[in-house]
Amino acid sequence: MKKSIIIIITFLFFTFSFAQNKFGNPEVDPIQIQKTYADWSAYQSKKIMLSRDFIALDSNSKEISKKSFLDQLANGNYIPIQLKSDDAVYYYKLFKIQPKSDTSIKATINQIGFDALKNYKMEGTAFPLFSFKDLNGNLVTNESMKGKIIVIKCWYIHCTPCIREFPQVNKLTEEYKDRKDILFISLAEDSPEQLKAFLARKPLSYSVIPNMKEYMNEALQLNSFPTHFIINKEGMIAKVLPNFESLEVALAKESKL
Known part of the structure; x- marks a missing residue:
């Protein structure tokens, strides 16, 4: 009887140990x-x-x-x-x-x-309805974005982490400049006047859409900045990301699909 109990305990121990270590x-x-x-x-x-x-x-x-x-x-x-x-x-x-x-x-x-x-x-949901003009007067809509991978950066002028990653995201746009099927757009809370003055000092190579505070709060329900979105070619949200490092990894994968 004791021998049987010892065998069972030994079996359970090794089973547990295997479960702990089989993944590393x-x-x-x-x-x-x-x-x-x-x-x-x-x-x-x-x-x-x-x-x-x-x-x-x-x-x-x-x-x-x-x-x-x-x-x-x-x-x-x-x-x-x-x-x-x-x-x-x-x-x-x-x-x-x-x-x-x-x-x-x-x-x-x-x-x-x-x-x-x-x-x-x-992830896997449709990007909310969208129809706005960027600082250069170009109209950007859900329909105009279809068939392309869209990278969206949500930010505002006084967000220190948002501004800190400008050099990195600018480098990213340069890396993908030959990919005509990838567009980089940013949504900013601030007014056109504020943004033009700010971006003259700290350039951002994304297309910039002003006055987006209400849209980001209500349609996207954002409470953390920066937030990055990757929208796939069907207009669906592929990834929502908290920083440049995660964006770089996710875009490398999405761009190969």
């Missing part, structure tokens, strides 16, 4: 990375990109949907850690936030998860 081990120590907010924040910002395509795992290494993964980040008590992998697939796993961790870690990851889940739910 964490690339950082999940407990150690929570020792300080600064350590966790640096890791989160450099290594975790929730907008990208990844295999999502719960805290027991069970594969779950991306929606469920993001929901648990938004509403639960978890941080995501990337697992080591030899293939080109990204594996993110949920790990419990430690009781003695800085409370700012939970507050921050809940907000990051909330924003990522909101963005994810927009």
Whole structure:
């Protein structure tokens, strides 16, 4: 009888261990990375990109949907850690936030998860009705954008992170300048007069549409800036992204489809 129990326990142990390791081990120590907010924040910002395509795992290494993964980040008590992998697939796993961790870690990851889940739910939906003129008087509509990949940057003059990425997004437009099927448009809250004066000092190589605060608040329901959209050739939202780094990755993939 005792021998049977030992065999069962051994079997369960190895089954659990296999479940933990078949996707690879964490690339950082999940407990150690929570020792300080600064350590966790640096890791989160450099290594975790929730907008990208990844295999999502719960805290027991069970594969779950991306929606469920993001929901648990938004509403639960978890941080995501990337697992080591030899293939080109990204594996993110949920790990419990430690009781003695800085409370700012939970507050921050809940907000990051909330924003990522909101963005994810927009993917695959039609971009809201659109008919506006840019600073040069060109009319831009949903119909005129069909058949092209549209990259949209949402911003405003006094948004420091929005302005900080200008050199990067300008470089991106240069990289894709020979792709006539890719258009770069920006929606700005500010008036034409404010934008013309500002852009004379800090150029942006996107087409700029002014007075878009109401549209971004109501039609797009944005609460975070910058926000980037990639619209596919059918006029559907392919990706909603929080920064240039995630935009660069997503556009590289979309441009090859």
